[in-house]
Amino acid sequence: MRLGALRGGGRSAGRPSLDDVTNLVIGADGAPRCGWGASTPDYTVYHDTEWGRPLHGDDALYERMTLEAFQSGLSWLTILRKRAAFRLAFDDFRIADVADYGEADVARLLGDAGIVRNRAKIEAAIGNARAALDLPEGLSALLWSFAPPPRSTRPGSFAEVPSSTPQSTAMAKALKKRGFRFVGPTTAYALMQATGMVDDHLAGCHVVA
Structure with a gap:
């Protein structure tokens, strides 16, 4: 989820404003959360159980990479609510299966109202699966090689959190060199x-308290 998407230009469905996301919010359960994580029930579950938790495995990271790419221009809430449909449409994001997709699969995905029907993103997802198969070290090992050392102190607000870093820029360059698409420094x-x-x-935040 791009925090920039949450910050962008006022309110829309599922997209909190900057004031909503920059500070902790005390939820109905009395737990302090990052502000965006208290804005909708979908975000609360995602914030509490997934965001920021270490994830490994080629297929698992391919799924997250693909969903981040599909988010471009949309709110993350839209993607979260369509994730079950995405998993069904993309064979649970098994890299070997998606890499074998052809034109009939592209047509099938373009006709699937449960996902984001964008040809460029669909074709990138298939191309990225093929690129992932060609990685001798595997996708998970490549991506994690760019993980920085842990922060010495936590941010006090999301105004202190960057939209990209030297490590994410290096990751994006390495992925592009290996044939991946829709993975820039911000993504x-x-x-x-x-x-x-x-x-x-x-x-x-109670997740790390």
Whole structure:
């Protein structure tokens, strides 16, 4: 999930404003959370159980990479609510299966109202699966090689959290060199946040307290 998407230009469905996301919020259960994580029930579950937790495995990281790419131009809430449909449509994001997709699968995916029907993103997802199969070290090992050392102190607000870093820029360049698409520095950093390569939960958040 890109925090930039949460910050962008006022309110829309599922997209909190900057004021909502920069500080801790005390939820109905009395637990302090990063502000965006208290904004909808979907975000609360994702914040509490997934975001910032280390994730390994080629297929698991391919799924997250693909969903981050599909988020481009949309809110993460949209992707979260479509994730079950994405998993069904993309064979649970098994890299070997998606890499074998052909034009009939592209047509099938373009006709699937349960996912985001964008030809460029669909074709990138298939191409990225093929690129992942060609990695001698595997996708998980490659991505985790760019994980920075843990922060010495936690951010006090998301105004202190970058949208990209030297590590995410290096990751994006390495992926592009290996044939991956729709993974720029900002998407790479969102992937790093989502999969625990970096942990940007705010100081005081109950997830890390």
